[in-house]
Amino acid sequence: SKAPACKLVIFGAGGDLTKRLLMPALYNLSCSDLLPDDFNLYGVDRGDSSDDAWKQSLTETMQSFTKDNAAEFYTPEIDEARWGWVTDRMHYLQGDFSEDEVFRKIGQAIGDDSTIFYLAVSARFFGTIVDGLGKAGLLKQSDGMFRRVIIEKPFGSDLPTAQALNTQILGQADESQIYRIDHFLGKETVQSIMAVRFANGLFEPSWRREYIDHVQITAAETVGVEKRGAFYEPTGALRDMIPNHLFTLLCMVAMEPPNSFDAEAVRNEKAKLMEAIRPLQPDEVVRGQYGAGSQSGEDVPGYRGEPSVALDSKTETYIALKLSIENWRWAGVPFYLRTGKRLAGRQTVISIHHKPAPYRLFRDTRVEKLTPNVVRILIDPEQGIETQFDAKVPGPQMKLGRVQTSAHFKDFFDEKPSVGYETLLYDCMVGDTTLFQRADAIDASWTAVQPVLDSWRAGEGQVETYAAGSQGPAQADALLGSDGRHWLPLG
Numbered sequence: 060s061k062a063p064a065c066k067l068v069i070f071g072a073g074g075d076l077t078k079r080l081l082m083p084a085l086y087n088l089s090c091s092d093l094l095p096d097d098f099n100l101y102g103v104d105r106g107d108s109s110d111d112a113w114k115q116s117l118t119e120t121m122q123s124f125t126k127d128n129a130a131e132f133y134t135p136e137i138d139e140a141r142w143g144w145v146t147d148r149m150h151y152l153q154g155d156f157s158e159d160e161v162f163r164k165i166g167q168a169i170g171d172d173s174t175i176f177y178l179a180v181s182a183r184f185f186g187t188i189v190d191g192l193g194k195a196g197l198l199k200q201s202d203g204m205f206r207r208v209i210i211e212k213p214f215g216s217d218l219p220t221a222q223a224l225n226t227q228i229l230g231q232a233d234e235s236q237i238y239r240i241d242h243f244l245g246k247e248t249v250q251s252i253m254a255v256r257f258a259n260g261l262f263e264p265s266w267r268r269e270y271i272d273h274v275q276i277t278a279a280e281t282v283g284v285e286k287r288g289a290f291y292e293p294t295g296a297l298r299d300m301i302p303n304h305l306f307t308l309l310c311m312v313a314m315e316p317p318n319s320f321d322a323e324a325v326r327n328e329k330a331k332l333m334e335a336i337r338p339l340q341p342d343e344v345v346r347g348q349y350g351a352g353s354q355s356g357e358d359v360p361g362y363r364g365e366p367s368v369a370l371d372s373k374t375e376t377y378i379a380l381k382l383s384i385e386n387w388r389w390a391g392v393p394f395y396l397r398t399g400k401r402l403a404g405r406q407t408v409i410s411i412h413h414k415p416a417p418y419r420l421f422r423d424t425r426v427e428k429l430t431p432n433v434v435r436i437l438i439d440p441e442q443g444i445e446t447q448f449d450a451k452v453p454g455p456q457m458k459l460g461r462v463q464t465s466a467h468f469k470d471f472f473d474e475k476p477s478v479g480y481e482t483l484l485y486d487c488m489v490g491d492t493t494l495f496q497r498a499d500a501i502d503a504s505w506t507a508v509q510p511v512l513d514s515w516r517a518g519e520g521q522v523e524t525y526a527a528g529s530q531g532p533a534q535a536d537a538l539l540g541s542d543g544r545h546w547l548p549l550g
């Protein structure tokens with residue numbers, strides 16, 4: 060049903076996120092009739108623009124997006140009536156985020172109405188904007204009127220900066236008003252992991268250290284750093300992906316079942332899981348950076364040859380690590396995480412590797428050893444679940460052969476078009492914080508990676524080169540190899 064009456068103010072109206080994700084998501088929400096009737100959208104940015112110029116530029120991008128990414132939209136061509144409904148409600152407010160004037164203008168525009176402030180800006184403005192909003196009295200709520208703030212990532216660049224940012228923000232607003240985004244939580248399959256784990260008797264009983272040998276979590280990309288060198292240089296793969304996106308996947312696959320889908324019940328379990336992560340050991344982390352190579356038959360430059368990247372850059376574009384979760388369910392089960400750019404395949408997937416079955420029964424067959432079962436949870440670009448197990452090869456002898464089942468969710472369900480931000484925006488409008496990060500979880504996730512950041516700051520942590528289009532650095536194979544395990548191949 061429609062979201063309750065509210066307005067949306069986007070800081071960073073001229074930015075990439077607004078263009079690529081927020082406007083398409085608002086358009087999709089309007090197509091499914093979920094936006095409130097009296098919806099109004101205010102775009103705030105520093106550049107000179109006007110209501111008409113802002114609408115015009117977004118209309119052009121929307122037109123090209125709907126054509127090129129039809130699967131993400133309700134109609135292959137923009138639906139003029141639906142889009143018109145959105146543009147009729149768009150207003151541009153020009154202003155500098157660090158000046159009082161802009162908050163005065165916003166205050167006038169929103170009056171006493173319920174409002175969401177979306178910070179689609181560079182992280183250095185997060186604190187400033189929340190301060191500005193708070194000082195202008197725009198975060199005060201009253202009966203039936205809410206004020207909420209959506210904050211994009213990165214949330215801090217290490218533990219002290221994340222804590223300082225939380226303190227600054229919570230100085231102006233209550234935790235319940237703050238919606239920290241991790242867009243991986245907006246991905247359909249990430250939520251469906253909870254459904255699959257907890258709604259079935261098949262998986263959950265064996266989802267523990269007695270039966271699981273190890274877990275691999277992979278978020279591999281084929282794209283390079285693209286035009287984001289200036290952001291990526293001081294960030295790198297660890298900060299960009301691990302404490303947020305990969306830990307989100309880790310929580311979904313490893314947390315205890317919550318008692319309900321109530322936001323706090325789910326967030327409590329996630330926070331508990333993050334707190335149980337043993338702080339990472341720097342010698343169990345592999346850093347890599349892509350060199351020149353070839354991808355889809357084309358030669359591509361190395362990271363150091365990308366725009367806005369230093370010729371001698373030591374920023375990692377790949378990270379692989381081993382972690383332990385120190386609780387009853389997972390003690391002794393290693394979790395191997397890896398993520399990187401310019402790898403052999405685009406694949407976000409979690410694989411659960413079971414312990415092998417007892418061998419006695421097969422001693423007299425030609426089998427040399429039993430191969431462990433693997434359950435693969437596919438998140439991107441395919442969504443679904445695959446299992447691998449052994450069956451008997453037909454014939455007179457007992458011979459085992461590997462079989463695989465693939466359940467791709469698109470074959471079972473009508474998928475609604477989405478860019479991934481629809482759920483997040485809608486949930487914020489209805490006040491559901493389940494898919495957003497709470498301050499304690501952010502704290503716990505940075506606490507887990509901080510020893511590695513400290514060791515790098517002290518000059519440790521060599522960056523290994525891997526060829527673009529490859530499986531990543533050889534040292535990442537050694538990380539599992541020394542435990543007698545290996546990564547599932549990419550691509």
Ligand code: BG6
Nearest residue numbers: 212242278280299300304407439
């Ligand atoms: C972003 C990172 O948060 O997530 C990017 O900043 C990365 O570097 C992206 O490419 C990956 O998201 P997705 O949804 O494409 O897997």
